[in-house]
Amino acid sequence: MKGHVILSHGSDSGPDATKVSALAQVAESCGWRASRPDYRDLDARGMVACVAPRIARLRHKVRPGERTVFAGSSMGSFVSGLASLETTIDALFLLALPLEIPGYGAFDASRVPTWIVHGWSDELCPASEVVTFARQRRANLLMLADTHRLADHLELIGDHFRAFLRAVEAEPDLASLPDIEQT
Incomplete structure (x- = not known):
């Protein structure tokens, strides 16, 4: 296996949702292990109350020493x-990214390679804010003529995800390199 892709579904969704299922198939076809945590029980707590437990569940899926990619849609991107x-x-692949959950706070992420896919007509997460965030972070950004669900572009998103995984594979796995003695 090349590594582990952990795919997080959005609110009012589940691990068998269309987008995360399609991305899991792409990951597996590229030689990556894919897992999709089920957050539905946590989502029943409400938008704000589910964030911290979602983060904890997601972190629990990480195996130390294994190349890991987080991917998500909407609330899955946020967490x-x-x-x-x-x-x-090693990297983030984020779909329909909310930059704030009202009552919880603002989005942030580590400074790892980040690719974002967003719809120009996203009715929940303003496209202009995502463009600004991507510019500030120098993230790769694919803007589509689509809504929050990104349903009209699943094949294109899958192709983009495949290219993302190839880019991650091309980067050296710095954690696996031996330490160099300082002289």
């Missing part, structure tokens, strides 16, 4: 970014 601040990962 993937926040979880990346608390554990070591």
